[in-house]
Amino acid sequence: MSIPSGAPVAAPRVPEAVHRRRWAILTVLMFSLLIVVLDNSILNVAVKTIAGPAPTGIGATQSELEWAINSYTLVFAGLLFTAGLLGDRIGRKKVLLGGILVFGLGSALAAFSGTPGELIAWRAVMGLGAAFVMPATLAVLMNVFEPDEQPKAIGIWAGSVGLAIAIGPITGGLLLDHFWWGSIFLVNVPVVAIALVAMVVLVPDSKDPAPGRIDPVGVLLSVVGLVLLVYGIIRGGELADFTDVTVLAPAVGGLLVLVVFVLHQKRSSHPSIDISTFRDPAFSAAVAAIALVFFALMGVTFFSAFYLQSVRGYSALQSGLLILPLAVAQMVFSPRARLVVDRFGARAVCTTGMLLVAAGLAAFAVFDAGTPVWVMCVVFFVQGTGMAHIMPPVTVAVMQALPRERAGSGSAINNTFRQVGGALGIAVLGSVLSTVYRGDIEGHLDGVPAAAKDVAGESIEATLGVAAQLGEAGRPLAAAANDAFVGAMHVTALGSAAVALIGALVVGLFLPGRAGAQDGPRKKEEREPAPAAGAGSRG
Incomplete structure (x- = not known):
């Protein structure tokens, strides 16, 4: 396309050498992000094995297993914001290299944990490393792509998150079929080694040139x-x-x-973050949408794992394969979300995405022990399609609201709201599921020995365990447990869908439409220094 004579030409702000290898850099960033997100979903598959006695597992109790998961989440969420700030100040490449190295070291130590306490401690170390990796990947991305290509790059970045969520259980299932439980952590070590070499060679460093005092x-x-x-x-x-x-x-x-x-x-x-940014309705709506969609989605991911494995009887590997449609939808649609936003505007696209997520979550309210597999696959695909049209546009809205020099802070805000929303979703919706289940199963525990009653009412896994010990007499209890869980899942699914509908309302009211989306870049340019006179574009 020719440029009219006399038209102002924006100067590229990414060095030519970096611009040429930007897609290779994005591949390395996705690789790093993949292992951080994937590892959490792998652990969910292995909890039963780890709970077994040595040498199969390490005899972890239910509470210790929960803290093996939660210690990672606690450190990760608590340090995300700080990690983003440090990246802006000391350099994102340094933070990324340090984070991935700590994550790899924590993985190796976790693999050889001899006690549940050691596993909890090394998982916290992994969370420390991951907290520095995730915001740095998005911050580096914003500094190697020009604004016109950022939506496409963010779409691909978001698609890699969906891929990690889906292949985690599959990878975990394959490893546990052939190796000991520690292999789910040890597999990270060679991946980290490859990522470190690729980062040193390909990823440029960047930081805020005038960060001010810490x-x-x-x-x-x-x-x-x-x-x-x-x-x-x-x-x-x-x-x-x-x-x-x-x-x-x-x-x-x-x-x-x-x-x-x-x-x-x-x-x-010298504030760490400009609080006035939250006065922008589009920015606040974007971060709220991130929190709400992960609140709803992480809650349903939590109970769907029990539904597929405990009620339906699928193995960990089979359950992982059933979630593949969600990953496929995200990988296909996330990179293309920008094209739909260009045509219809962020408000329409994100609202439709939220409604699709709500519909997918609500569908669980009609699932039972005999729902056909193809129906579940369609539902997961619908959820993935909705997510693919929410995460890229709202992430772009958050990241482009701040100057490129403060990309670390923007990424930290994006990921902090995502983590807190997801943790809250698992806790609140998990509590709803547990409360409704306990209320329903209580009436079916009359035939259970008094010493086992309290344990049997805790969860579907506990009830099925007691039923198995009772032999033939436990069959009615197992059937009642399945019915009680399905009923509790229906209530929880409707709660998840209601949260997604609130998210649809938020983005429908406050995200910009087509005109607002077009005005956004102009507002951003007004905040940034004008290019030097005579600067030209890349040929």
């Missing part, structure tokens, strides 16, 4: 606030009771600390 008080407040809040959420999910003092104290305390953090940022001469 704000230690703000950093400390953000870490303490997020850790307390996420701990309270996790504790509430464990107890299935959000009124317990051990839940309320950290959760409310965390919220209060975060309020103090916001007030401090408003008054600070």
